[in-house]
Amino acid sequence: MILKEIGMRIGCIGFGNMAQAIVQGLIKQEKIDPSMISVCAAHYDRCQQNAKKYGVQAYESSLEVIQNSDWILLAVKPYQISAVLEPIKEELVSKVVVSIAAGVYFEDYEKMLVSGTHHISSIPNTPVMIGKGIFVSESKNSLDENEVKVFEEVFGSLGLVEWIETSHLSIAGTIAGCAPAYTAMYLEALGDAGVKHGLTRAQAYRLAAQMIEGTGSLYLAQGQHPAQMKDAVCSPGGTTIKGVASLEKNAFRGIVIEAIDSVETD
């Protein structure tokens, strides 16, 4: 489904890191012509500069974005949602609202939007930019059957659309949405280790990134238990098991779980 063909226009209220990642992804996947995307942000000058990078249209107000769009991506910080929606909620009744704000779900929007507004809460991650992302999407939503189909086709072109019950949305969003940061830290750490031992930084990052992508893809292709994947690398008396022992000594898995806990108990 190419949005141009069905005449669907997308508007972004908030055009920061995540909205730009989605817009880049949609343009890269040739789902939509940039001319059909409208955006606004708090600072118009910065928004104009960012819009120019992708060839999309920047507006000064969210009202103009809504007037020029069919689907609205709500991409401001979670704590700003309520204030941003209040003056425009009447205009959203005939639109489809897609929220990407972490922690703001169906029941919250039922209180903030006009009754009957079609809306869905979804937590994406930055790899949507290159079609390898995730949209953790709340099963409970008020889209009609056709809109759900469009949602799955359009945002599914940027990666995996995973439907999740509200009670598990937060943890799913943390694994999918926050962990790219932790994975980037792991990438950086492997890069530092490579450099420490003589690789150029570029080589070290290239090797580490390909390894991370390959390991994830291998799991997705075969569904092997991660422990089996680990065991297949550890030759008896070999090199890998020494690193495994060191990671275990430093509670590698424990600190990862603790990091996720710290997000969830916030």
Ligand SMILES: NC(=O)C1=CN([C@@H]2O[C@H](COP(=O)(O)OP(=O)(O)OC[C@H]3O[C@@H](n4cnc5c(N)ncnc54)[C@H](OP(=O)(O)O)[C@@H]3O)[C@@H](O)[C@H]2O)C=CC1
């Ligand atoms: N970054 C990520 O990886 C992920 C982010 N999210 C969610 O995406 C949302 C945006 O996060 P992120 O992109 O990281 O944040 P950014 O700070 O990068 O972007 C926030 C955007 O909101 C704009 N903004 C602020 N106030 C208003 C307003 N009153 N009206 C219109 N626009 C406004 C800002 O404008 P200006 O730049 O001019 O200040 C900016 O463009 C959050 O709700 C977050 O939870 C979800 C999953 C992953």
Ligand SMILES: O=C(O)[C@@H]1CCC=N1
């Ligand atoms: O850090 C944040 O708040 C956002 C939500 C998920 C990823 N980034």
